[in-house]
Amino acid sequence: MKNLKIAIQKSGRLNEKSVQLLKNCGLDFENYKSSLITTVSNFNLEILFLRDDDIPGYVEEGIADLGIVGENVIDETESKVTYLQRLGFGKCTLKLAIPKDSDIQDLKDLNGKSIATSYPVILQNFLAEYNIQADIQEISGSVEIAPGLGLSDAICDIVSTGGTLKSNGLKPFADVRKSEAILIGRDGLEENEILCELLQRIQSVLRAKETKYVVLNVEKSNLPLITELLHGVKSPTVVPLAEEGWVAVHTVISEDDFWGKINRLKSAGAQGIVVMPIEKIIL
Numbered sequence: 331m332k333n334l335k336i337a338i339q340k341s342g343r344l345n346e347k348s349v350q351l352l353k354n355c356g357l358d359f360e361n362y363k364s365s366l367i368t369t370v371s372n373f374n375l376e377i378l379f380l381r382d383d384d385i386p387g388y389v390e391e392g393i394a395d396l397g398i399v400g401e402n403v404i405d406e407t408e409s410k411v412t413y414l415q416r417l418g419f420g421k422c423t424l425k426l427a428i429p430k431d432s433d434i435q436d437l438k439d440l441n442g443k444s445i446a447t448s449y450p451v452i453l454q455n456f457l458a459e460y461n462i463q464a465d466i467q468e469i470s471g472s473v474e475i476a477p478g479l480g481l482s483d484a485i486c487d488i489v490s491t492g493g494t495l496k497s498n499g500l501k502p503f504a505d506v507r508k509s510e511a512i513l514i515g516r517d518g519l520e521e522n523e524i525l526c527e528l529l530q531r532i533q534s535v536l537r538a539k540e541t542k543y544v545v546l547n548v549e550k551s552n553l554p555l556i557t558e559l560l561h562g563v564k565s566p567t568v569v570p571l572a573e574e575g576w577v578a579v580h581t582v583i584s585e586d587d588f589w590g591k592i593n594r595l596k597s598a599g600a601q602g603i604v605v606m607p608i609e610k611i612i613l
């Protein structure tokens with residue numbers, strides 16, 4: 331079977347998590363920082379390491395079959411690629427921000443103002459949607475310092491914690507678009523067997539991340555209360571303990587659900603609660 335090629339970021343914010351996701355899928359490869367391509371030894375896949383900005387174009391042109399990249403980059407490059415799977419990392423928001431003491435209060439106040447950004451395409455589309463005429467100043471990095479240098483009245487940049495805005499005397503003003511890392515594919519790949527298997531592995535890793543394996547001990551008489559609280563993959567497994575009248579309950583539960591139920595489980599008599607990570611869940 332012909333290998334598929336997947337493009338991931340060579341270095342930067344998405345590199346480590348992209349590599350980790352592929353490794354968690356059971357793929358065995360050397361993560362050579364210096365090479366541009368590596369072969370997975372136990373799966374029909376080659377990995378290309380690229381600048382994130384180049385990934386959508388490589389996939390659109392079919393040089394790579396698949397890619398992992400932020401949605402912001404796909405939109406900015408206006409590439410025609412297929413969204414295959416949201417990956418839950420690299421989460422951020424492209425925001426408009428203004429100096430703390432700015433008199434801009436409303437989106438319409440941006441009319442006639444200048445906005446510095448590395449995302450001119452997304453920004454232009456956003457402004458057009460709100461019928462705003464502003465002067466877009468395209469700069470490739472350190473956008474946050476533009477207002478301080480007198481280059482612009484506002485900026486449009488990616489924010490995750492908000493720390494960079496704050497330390498540059500800026501405040502968020504409006505959200506332009508949310509983004510996270512996405513698995514994309516070239517056109518016509520949908521039925522490909524290697525892709526189907528890779529997607530199944532990725533989805534089982536993502537599912538496992540949201541869930542925990544929980545074991546707890548309870549007196550047999552309290553078991554109905556506990557099983558009612560726990561709705562796992564199926565009904566929980568119940569195993570007798572050496573101590574007469576006690577059982578251990580094993581189940582799989584979403585982490586959010588678990589934290590919401592912990593106090594009710596304790597009041598229902600649960601003891602010795604152990605929570606463990608899960609590697610994969612195959613449905």
Ligand code: PRT
Nearest residue numbers: 342343381382383400420421422488489490491492493494
């Ligand atoms: O070299 P290459 O071109 O591949 O990488 P790059 O420098 O263009 O991108 P990189 O590695 O910085 O980011 C890759 C992707 O990560 C982006 O396209 C986003 O989808 C996503 N991402 C998630 C972020 C952030 N969080 C983020 N915080 N990208 C950039 N930032 C920057 C932002 O530009 C700003 O300078 O971090 C600063 C703000 O962070 P906070 O936490 O202070 O708000």
Ligand code: ZN
Nearest residue numbers: 381382383384
């Ligand atoms: Zn980039």
